Amino acid sequence: MFTTDYNTNLQIISDALRSEQSFDLVKRDLIIADRKAALFFIDGLLKDDITEKILEFFYKNVKSENFKSALYFAQSAVPYVEVEVTSDLKKICTDVLSGISALIIEDFTEVILLDTRTYPQRSTSEPDNDKVLRGSRDGFVETLINNTALIRRRIRDTNLTVKAYSVGTQSHTDIAVIYMENKVDKKLLANLDKRLKAIDVPSLTMNQQSLVEALYKNLWYNPFPKVKHTERPDTTASAILDGNIVILVDNAPSALLLPTSIFDVLEEADDYYFPPVTGTYLKLARYFITIVTVLITPLWLLALQNPDYCPEFFRFVLLDEPQNIPVFWQLILMEVGIDGLRLAALNTPNSLTTPLSIIGAIALSEFAVESGWVSMEAILYMALVTVANFTQPNFELGYSFKFCRVLLLVLTYIFNVWGFIIAFIINLVLLCTNRTLSSKSYLYPLVPFNGKEFLRKILRIRNPR
Structure with a gap:
């Protein structure tokens, strides 16, 4: 797909992203050590201070010997932790629209992805629905990474597994499936993995509810909840340690607990x-x-x-x-x-x-x-x-x-x-x-x-x- 011709690569990405039609999709032209480069990112989803420091490093410290390849450049000249090199155009578009920055450089046949994204979010205050008389006062927010961090803070075990999925042909909604490797029901996990990969919908319009309806296509007439919702990280961590599977959906301030019985739904943290x-x-x-x-x-x-x-x-x-x-x-x-x-x-x-x-x-x-x-x-x-x-x-x-x-x-x-x-x-x-x-x-x-x-x-x- 990509060649060593910079202008061709630039046109390919610009056409795929339709950057000229969206004012918040920014293309920043750069000159790094006498080589042309361009940075694509979403305005509003970028850590400005971190990006400025990276660009400052490029201007002051990058030498001609760093341009052997895109991978070598990422390893030797990019002073950042979350960096990836790829030539998959679909992945590049999805990542940029998710808030990741894409850097193309002259003579490179691959694109460097910098995960300098940040999402607007509220504070992790106590949920309005799952209040307790005792216990922690934090709650899930609408950012997936912050929610997984709240669980990691409570379970410091190498068996804790956080597996990522992307659902929706248009929305590409991020989903995290969390479980304890040594306690989870393997058949249930395999069944859930198969169902998540088989979901074929344009987007999860109503977030978690859309996901639940995509997973449970039958018994729609039954009014009883198929999963348990909770906005509390402590309740979620407890369920994971009991061998349950937890699903987190980006933009949703709650977790889905599987499997669920009516006794699980009736339980509260105060118990x-x-x-x-x-x-x-x-x-x-x-x-x-x-x-x-x-x-x-x-x-x-x-x-x-x-x-x-x-x-x-x-x-x-x-x-x-x-x-x-x-x-x-x-x-x-x-x-x-x-x-x-x-x-x-x-x-x-x-x-x-x-x-x-x-x-x-x-x-x-x-x-x-x-x-x-x-x-x-x-x-x-x-x-x-x-x-x-x-x-x-x-x-x-x-x-x-x-x-x-x-x-x-x-x-x-x-x-x-x-x-x-x-x-x-x-x-x-x-x-x-x-x-x-x-x-x-x-x-x-x-x-x-x-x-x-x-x-x-x-x-x-x-x-x-």
Whole structure:
């Protein structure tokens, strides 16, 4: 592809990069020891101070004897750590568009790549979603290299492996697969490697979600999360040391943990930052509250439709006054209304969040009851469900439980007791058939049962990993 003619090489790279059409793709003409040269880079992704020092060294110290070849020049005259020599035009274009500088020099048939890139990023502050009462306060950011460094800081072992991939024919998104060589499931790793290399998409438009959908092409109808997301480096490091595989995607401030069961998704870092008794209580309380969020409103509706079956000590849950709107439609209305308030809060400026919350609370409480739209009991149970949903940080799992709850409500309203039983069975089937990438059960270690692992998931029985 490249020749010893400098002008030809310059034209080849300029045409491939279309540098004349993009103002931020800069071509800097140079003269190094009486030889013509050019530096291609992206303005805004370049470490200016480092590049200036490299150019200063070129101007002052490079001699004619350094020009034996591109490789010899890189070894003897480039005062920088991350340097590569290549003649692959596709690689050159991809690297330059990623922020790497490309240096071409007269009479050389190869291009010298200088990794002097830097990406704009925010500080590694504590994540908003994965907060803990104890533990470290750092979190992942949108830069892949910084995220891998946060993991390296916690695991100083030669078995820690960080393998790089590039996905997307247009975006060329950088992906890192991280695992412990001596602990990882080799079959799972080989399966993941095969799937990542087989992905054929233009770009990962929605970042990690696009990657997950490319990896899991089947069972799209199953709402339960296929992977666990975490923004905490300590949680990620713990999962790696347990033999799991972690996927980091550039521009994503979180990690994907594989394989995943529902017990993994329900775990939190606080479970291991407290003593065993406290950690066990937190785990059991979270499991109990999770079950309550799914069943409380369907069971209440079932009791209202079958008052004769309701035990005497639970008869206080029954409604004495007739309702303008059936209880079923009250609950569905509030399910949608709460989501509407949540979406409104996400799109509301911070200065208006408090007034919006006050207006929403008034609209869904006193005024709603007085106008006859909903009963006080319906508001109470939906408030319990809404607050209980925040006991676990995974929003995707929260919406999965919401869909299960709505299915229970709909079938209970239509088919009464048999509808509740059918919906319950359907939800169990969805849980059992939601396969992980390793094809293991989503309910493992409960199904298939593994007593030792099940106790470890339910109880906090040992020190932090």
